[in-house]
Amino acid sequence: MDGVVYQVYPRSFADSNGDGNGDLPGLIDHLDHLAGGPDSLGIDAIWLSPIYPSPMLDGGYDVMDYSAVDPVFGTLADLDRLIEACHQRSIRVILDLVMNHTSHLHPWFVQSRQSTTGPFADFYLWRNPSGWDRDGRPEPPNNWLSWFGGSAWEWEPQRRQFYLHTFLPEQPDVNWRCAALRAEMWAMVQGWLDRGVDGFRLDVFNAFVKAAELPSNPEIAAGGSIPWDGQEHRYDKDQPELHDLLAEFRRIVDARPGTSTVGELFTSGIEAAVAYWAPRHLVFDWILLETAWTAASFRAAIAAREAAWAGRWPTIALSNHDHSRHVSRYLDTLDRHDPATSDAVAKAAATIELTLRGTPFLYYGEEIGARDIVVPRSRARDRAALRMADWWNRDGCRAPMAWTGDAKAGFTTGRPWLPIPPDAASRNVEEQRASGSSVLAHYRRLLALRRGSRPLRTGELALVDVGDPDVLAYLRRANDEATLVVVRFGLGSGEIELPQAAGPWKVVLSSLEPATPTIGSRIEVRPLEAIVLDTVAPLVEPGSSVPDAPTIHG
Numbered sequence: 001m002d003g004v005v006y007q008v009y010p011r012s013f014a015d016s017n018g019d020g021n022g023d024l025p026g027l028i029d030h031l032d033h034l035a036g037g038p039d040s041l042g043i044d045a046i047w048l049s050p051i052y053p054s055p056m057l058d059g060g061y062d063v064m065d066y067s068a069v070d071p072v073f074g075t076l077a078d079l080d081r082l083i084e085a086c087h088q089r090s091i092r093v094i095l096d097l098v099m100n101h102t103s104h105l106h107p108w109f110v111q112s113r114q115s116t117t118g119p120f121a122d123f124y125l126w127r128n129p130s131g132w133d134r135d136g137r138p139e140p141p142n143n144w145l146s147w148f149g150g151s152a153w154e155w156e157p158q159r160r161q162f163y164l165h166t167f168l169p170e171q172p173d174v175n176w177r178c179a180a181l182r183a184e185m186w187a188m189v190q191g192w193l194d195r196g197v198d199g200f201r202l203d204v205f206n207a208f209v210k211a212a213e214l215p216s217n218p219e220i221a222a223g224g225s226i227p228w229d230g231q232e233h234r235y236d237k238d239q240p241e242l243h244d245l246l247a248e249f250r251r252i253v254d255a256r257p258g259t260s261t262v263g264e265l266f267t268s269g270i271e272a273a274v275a276y277w278a279p280r281h282l283v284f285d286w287i288l289l290e291t292a293w294t295a296a297s298f299r300a301a302i303a304a305r306e307a308a309w310a311g312r313w314p315t316i317a318l319s320n321h322d323h324s325r326h327v328s329r330y331l332d333t334l335d336r337h338d339p340a341t342s343d344a345v346a347k348a349a350a351t352i353e354l355t356l357r358g359t360p361f362l363y364y365g366e367e368i369g370a371r372d373i374v375v376p377r378s379r380a381r382d383r384a385a386l387r388m389a390d391w392w393n394r395d396g397c398r399a400p401m402a403w404t405g406d407a408k409a410g411f412t413t414g415r416p417w418l419p420i421p422p423d424a425a426s427r428n429v430e431e432q433r434a435s436g437s438s439v440l441a442h443y444r445r446l447l448a449l450r451r452g453s454r455p456l457r458t459g460e461l462a463l464v465d466v467g468d469p470d471v472l473a474y475l476r477r478a479n480d481e482a483t484l485v486v487v488r489f490g491l492g493s494g495e496i497e498l499p500q501a502a503g504p505w506k507v508v509l510s511s512l513e514p515a516t517p518t519i520g521s522r523i524e525v526r527p528l529e530a531i532v533l534d535t536v537a538p539l540v541e542p543g544s545s546v547p548d549a550p551t552i553h554g
């Protein structure tokens with residue numbers, strides 16, 4: 001998987017029918033932006049956040065039917081058209097699979113909640129109460145917590161039992177120890193592969209299997225900032241049996257050449273991510289996404305990643321649909337919010353994202369430097385975040401994509417489901433396409449550079465000390481080729497010494513145009529500047545070899 005993946009949040013990408021919600025025909029109409037056209041970004045795959053029928057209590061991650069398309073997004077025929085149109089442009093299509101839980105409206109749950117007998121009785125995690133309180137109310141089977149707050153158990157009066165929900169009460173966890181449930185899930189996976197999709201993103205996959213007896217988790221005396229962190233999650237995720245389950249799933253996927261998957265790790269550390277990894281099956285870790293905008297933090301994060309992922313292939317993500325957009329976070333650190341600084345930060349961050357070792361996952365809108373929007377409570381859509389007292393408001397990072405400078409940003413002709421970004425009149429695709437110095441132009445140049453560079457696509461990575469604490473520098477090497485990346489995080493300026501072990505160096509790309517040339521073995525690095533340099537002469541270092549990276553092209 002040495003290509004670049006682009007995450008589409010379908011409801012926010014492009015609306016074709018004026019109902020204010022992005023949809024699949026809208027996405028098809030904008031594929032030129034992604035790949036296969038003269039001004040395309042040049043990505044290799046899209047990951048589609050869920051498009052299945054859903055009451056949308058958790059942004060589509062509450063699925064009512066795994067084998068259909070929600071009418072808000074279109075029809076199965078639209079999805080077929082999308083897959084075909086993507087394949088014509090050599091774009092792979094990765095579907096989001098939400099298999100830890102369903103919606104409470106899924107027919108399996110509708111039946112399961114009715115009685116302790118019947119074909120779907122064991123499809124979910126049902127348990128008797130651990131006791132009854134003085135008022136005759138049932139007490140939950142154990143102390144497990146919902147990520148979205150409160151107990152993970154909900155009482156079902158019809159069945160007179162509790163069911164488990166790691167997320168909202170409207171998202172009951174399925175029971176992977178039930179053979180019939182497993183068979184249904186695998187048939188569904190096979191169905192999508194037969195339909196032509198190229199892979200899957202597995203939602204919170206490491207929570208699929210729970211300890212068989214469901215023991216209470218140990219409490220942590222000095223917990224973190226949210227209730228969830230007050231427990232050691234020893235029994236409600238990361239169980240040893242998960243490896244066998246993943247092997248079953250991967251056998252189905254691997255039988256289809258050219259497919260790959262990426263697992264979303266749920267609140268576990270990088271060591272867990274590495275342990276679940278396999279060729280063609282990537283796993284997100286969250287180190288980069290949680291790294292603050294300072295050279296020292298990025299240096300530490302990259303060192304930790306390289307140590308953990310040695311010999312394996314990591315992912316690279318700075319933003320996604322669950323977190324504040326990275327440009328917004330970095331601007332807060334810099335305490336500057338003007339458009340010029342915003343663009344400079346977006347370009348510098350993109351340079352890191354597209355030159356580190358691993359598969360980059362871009363989040364729609366970042367290619368124009370999109371920032372979070374502020375959503376008033378009256379227009380809030382993210383039910384889950386509201387339940388969490390807004391500490392995790394995800395509406396802000398899910399704004400409609402800004403295509404043009406018109407009042408509705410070319411996203412819709414109707415009332416957009418979330419507010420249009422306030423800077424859309426000046427920060428939009430059309431405007432940035434016309435400018436050689438835009439954030440979009442920088443992304444396109446970086447993607448083209450990466451595509452043509454063996455060191456950037458597959459090379460080893462080594463951090464380099466260039467003698468300035470505000471400058472991050474690393475070398476990518478593949479056999480006799482080397483590329484050097486230097487990035488200044490602050491608003492100062494100054495010369496750095498280029499590494500002598502390789503070189504001489506020639507600037508191939510700078511985030512601040514026009515680029516400044518090297519002066520002997522030195523180069524000036526301006527405020528927030530990111531520079532990519534190549535060796536002019538090939539490296540003479542016999543014996544260096546580069547392991548073949550897994551590729552998204554199979």
Ligand code: NOJ
Pocket residue numbers: 058059061062098167203204264321322384
């Ligand atoms: C992970 C998804 O990324 C997030 O958006 C969702 O809320 C949870 N899974 C629960 O489905």
